[in-house]
Amino acid sequence: xxxxxxxxxxxxxxxxxxxxxxxxxxxxxxxxxxxxxxxxxxxxxxxxxxxxxxxxxxxxxxxxxxxxxxxxxxxxxxxxxxxxxxxxxxxxxxxxxxxxxxxxxxxxxxx
Amino acid sequence: xxxxxxxxxxxxxxxxxxxxxxxxxxxxxxxxxxxxxxxxxxxxxxxxxxxxxxxxxxxxxxxxxxxxxxxxxxxxxxxxxxxxxxxxxxxxxxxxxxxxxxxxxxxxxxxx
Numbered sequence: 001x002x003x004x005x006x007x008x009x010x011x012x013x014x015x016x017x018x019x020x021x022x023x024x025x026x027x028x029x030x031x032x033x034x035x036x037x038x039x040x041x042x043x044x045x046x047x048x049x050x051x052x053x054x055x056x057x058x059x060x061x062x063x064x065x066x067x068x069x070x071x072x073x074x075x076x077x078x079x080x081x082x083x084x085x086x087x088x089x090x091x092x093x094x095x096x097x098x099x100x101x102x103x104x105x106x107x108x109x110x111x
Numbered sequence: 112x113x114x115x116x117x118x119x120x121x122x123x124x125x126x127x128x129x130x131x132x133x134x135x136x137x138x139x140x141x142x143x144x145x146x147x148x149x150x151x152x153x154x155x156x157x158x159x160x161x162x163x164x165x166x167x168x169x170x171x172x173x174x175x176x177x178x179x180x181x182x183x184x185x186x187x188x189x190x191x192x193x194x195x196x197x198x199x200x201x202x203x204x205x206x207x208x209x210x211x212x213x214x215x216x217x218x219x220x221x222x223x
Contacts, residue, residue, distance in 0.1 A: 004153070032210050034210075034211070034212075042216070043199075043201055043214040043215060043216050043217045044154065044201070044212075044214050045214070046211055046212065046213065049210075049211060088153055088154075090153075092210050098156045098159065098167050098169065099154075099156065099210075099212065100156075101153030101154050101155070102153050103151065103152050103153050104152075104153055
């Protein structure tokens with residue numbers, strides 16, 4: 001059973017601080033990794049994708065991948081109240097285009 | 112360009128009924144995927160279609176079926192509805208060479 005695990009939270013972070021979200025996955029064959037943001041009552045929105053070990057930065061967001069540890073993370077710098085949402089980690093094994101999703105971490109940014 | 116569009120946005124059905132959900136992908140996207148999301152959980156893969164052919168099927172019963180039309184739009188059908196089918200049904204489109212999914216706003220299905 002291929003699994004993606006996330007801490008459900010809620011994770012509470014002061015405005016302006018760094019929010020750190022974590023995700024582990026069970027299948028070593030996983031090739032592609034994605035972070036989606038989902039506001040309450042809305043659909044998931046792609047934030048970041050990462051395919052190789054290391055860091056990938058896009059604005060205030062940094063995705064980190066460690067395939068040896070089967071671990072992927074998302075850092076949000078200078079957190080804003082508008083970042084309050086559920087963050088979903090999704091993993092693609094091989095190239096079958098079927099994403100396996102974690103249950104999401106609820107992030108709350110306190111003003 | 113318009114995003115992924117889904118209809119209807121909300122639907123209320125009773126047990127045993129049948130439902131059809133519709134999806135139009137982003138222009139230029141030839142692949143459509145369907146996901147079911149229960150409150151508090153991540154999306155669960157149901158189907159993926161590419162060029163009108165089923166490319167993948169998740170662990171859902173045969174009551175669930177789908178198809179893709181020549182214009183790349185898609186329908187998801189669910190027969191003999193159960194209470195447990197109540198969920199947000201998400202459609203996503205993607206380019207053929209790309210794994211990035213772009214989701215529609217979803218159809219909230221309630222089965223009473």
